[in-house]
Amino acid sequence: MQIEEAIIIGAGPCGLAAAIELERIGLHPLVIEKRNIVHSISQYPTYMHFFSTPELLEIGDIPFTTANDKPSRLEALNYYRTAAQRHQIRVQAYEAITSITSENGAFILHGEDRFGQKSLYKSRYVVIATGYFDHPNELGIPGEQLNKVSHFFRESHPYVGMKVAIIGGSNSAIDAALELERVGAEVTVVYRGQDYSASIKPWVKPGFQSKVAKGSIRMLFQSTVIAIANNDITVRGPEGETRLPNDFVLALTGFHPDRNFLTSSGVSMEEEGYPTFQEDTMETNVQGIYLAGVVASRHEANEIFIESGRYHGRKIAEHILSKKDIAAT
Incomplete structure (x- = not known):
């Protein structure tokens, strides 16, 4: 000892x-x-x-x-x-x-x-x-254990040309979305909040909002991912449930x-x-x-x-x- x-x-x-x-x-x-x-x-x-x-x-x-x-x-x-x-x-x-x-x-x-x-x-x-x-805070939903799902984001290169869903609305989620969009990924951010998080860095927020307004990044407010499958995800939002084509999920949920x-x-x-x-x-x-x-x-x-x-x-x-x-x- x-x-x-x-x-x-x-x-x-x-x-x-x-x-x-x-x-x-x-x-x-x-x-x-x-x-x-x-x-x-x-x-x-x-x-x-x-x-x-x-x-x-x-x-x-x-x-x-x-x-x-x-x-x-x-x-x-x-x-x-x-x-x-x-x-x-x-x-x-x-x-x-x-x-x-x-x-x-x-x-x-x-x-x-x-x-x-x-x-x-x-x-x-x-x-x-x-x-x-x-x-990491797990989602507790079907498909979370698939190898297409990660609770961490390191770099954007592996996601070139892929359909990527980001779950969360914090700084890490916003930064990841911007990096992914720059390399040509098709990015959807799924966030349960009604509006952008107040914690987003002030010098980052305007650029992100501009990308959303132009349609370069898809932002889904008041929405949650309720299931993940090999080729799609199911999102529940204000208008009900929707299945979206998907290659990778970044669950940046804290x-x-x-x-x-x-x-x-x-x-x-x-x-x-x-x-x-x-x-x-x-x-x-x-x-x-x-x-x-x-x-x-x-x-x-x-x-x-x-x-x-x-x-x-x-x-x-x-x-x-x-x-x-x-x-x-």
Whole structure:
């Protein structure tokens, strides 16, 4: 069994930021990541640019420089791996923590690597910074498991000349629709809202609306996809049900935390399905288990992702330090 002072589960930007803050108070945390460093960012659309300016994405007092107004995915990948290296953060990649149990005031973490090799860790403090993005909100409709359906969009090239339905109306859906239209895909956006989402980036919305007005992109409001088949989808809208020819479906319907993992660790859930924690300390109802990053976002996943979540580690470090001070008096 490997004994650690603190373990952080997840090597995203907020997990790395938390590791830096714990280092600053004298702990030497181990970060365990089931894939690669900042895996979620590596899964973003290849040519994506962030909504945020670079200074709002910085961690560990390391400047984030870019030649553009908004940093790209590639720049972010380089920045966060560089930040981890400069702060000498210990990251154990490609190992999943499958469960957490309590034992005599500490936690036992069960791990498993990609080859099935199991391991045990013991730690006084655990920070869960696992994010949402491995757990998409499923539609629960017939045909969702077909290989033509994806909850992620990487790049437009594979969809050249294809009939693509995008489910959702958020920024990710709008960005994907525009990229797909540029390469000649026949795009239909199916959105349950009555009008365009207020969250759409203001510099993107006019161009998208223009494409819709010209008929380059088909926009279906107050509509939902109720079934997916090999060659078509069934859409229910204000005028009833319609079958549309279709080659691919991008279900960009958002994500949720791994509730089973959290509850099995003892973390309770609020009525709406979000984990319980204290805003000022990030500690859950289980003493010694903390949340960091988007897993603590509740309804505000987009706003809290990096810009606010990067400060969660500071709250955690201050709380742990206060516990130590109390114990010393």
